[in-house]
Amino acid sequence: MLQDKITQYTAEIDAFATTNADELEQFRIKFLGTKGIIKDIFEEFKSVSTEEKRTLGKVLNEFKQLAEAKYQSLKEQEETSHSKKDAGLDLTLPGAGFEVGSRHPLALVRREIVDIFSKLGFVVAEGPEIEDDWHNFSALNFPEEHPARDMQDTFFIKKGGEKGDIALRTHTSSVQVRMMEAGKPPFRALMPGRVYRNEAISARAHCFFHQVEGLYVDENVSFADLKQTLFYFVQELYGEGTKVRFRPSYFPFTEPSAEMDISCTICKGAGCQLCKYSGWVEILGCGMVDPNVLENCGVDSKKYSGFAFGMGIERIANLKFEIKDLRLFSENDARFLKQYKTSLI
Ligand code: DAH
Secondary structure (H helix, E strand, C coil): CHHHHHHHHHHHHHHCCCCCHHHHHHHHHHHHCCCCHHHHHHHHHHCCCHHHHHHHHHHHHHHHHHHHHHHHHHHHHHHHHHHHHHCCCCCCCCCCCCCCCCCCHHHHHHHHHHHHHHCCCCEECCCCCEEEHHHHCHHHCCCCCCHHHCCCCCCEEEEEECCEEEEECCCCHHHHHHHHHHCCCCEEEEEEEEEECCCCCCCCCCCEEEEEEEEEEECCCCHHHHHHHHHHHHHHHHCCCCCEEEEEEEECCEEEEEEEEEECCCCCCCCCCCCCCCCEEEEEEEEEECHHHHHHCCCCCCCCEEEEEEEEHHHHHHHHHCCCCCCHHHHCCHHHHCCCCCCCC
16 A cells, blocks of 8 residues: 555654765665655556545655655755864864964063163163164264264264254164153163164164163262173073173273173184184173263263163074074064064063
8 A cells, every 4th residue: 555655664764864975875766766765656656546646645745845855954964064074073182272472582582681680770761763963973972073973874864953963873872861861860771772774784784673772870880880780691691601701992982991792602612603713702882981971961970970881682682592694583484483482471
């Protein structure tokens, strides 16, 4: 009997469940295929009595819809389970995590320098990158015809402002002037910032770089204080046992002036390419603030004395990380920057 067959197959369809693509295809062929059960049943239906047709017609249509609906819903389940597998979704695995950014190596080094000096009571001060002649040169005792004022070195922006030509600052020493003009001694500050010089860009020179300026002005500050402060700094930055030496030098704004070398961080003094086989590398310029500078900034040079120093952050970073090409610092190549991961966030 056709009705019995339909009842039996309906039960079979209801009970059927799979997300396996092959089993599902077997199901489709068995019931919905061109030689499948539904086709057969419809064939059989043609030969039943007219009376039976009336009742069975509806049953038959419902049966066909049931098979189709079952197939569709299993097919959808099979497809979603398949795509989940493709995406490698395994909820028992640990999360994928996300990449933390990294600090720029120059920012890391600046922070380290600031941290060391802050233990000695130095505060951080900043000044403008666009400066006038007075703050960048004149107040710092640069003679009128000094070559550093030359167009070769300085990016001039405007001629003849109230305090002289306007330019991009060539060093952070300008911030010393601003600090002393604005306050009263004692001054004990560290002044990090970007500076600009009109140089052709190469591995060893850039038109902008970074410096940290230091200034300490009080009663009875001596060269011994300068030496001790910088010695402490070097031990903290490069490790105990790093040697220092001071060589006489010249800067318009300090008298006496010196350049400070440290024993080579790479070869520890034995001689290598970095220190050009001398065992020493220069890291900063320093000296006792010239009394003219103190007076230019409104500080009584009879009562107060002080020391100052200035160093290039790129230089310090090179010695720490052995970065040989200055251009890397400003190219923003993520492959370069990512190397300097830090726990300091
Ligand atoms: N301003 C100097 C430069 O750009 C660095 C410097 C040297 C700063 C000696 C100082 C100092 O404060 O005392 O090369």
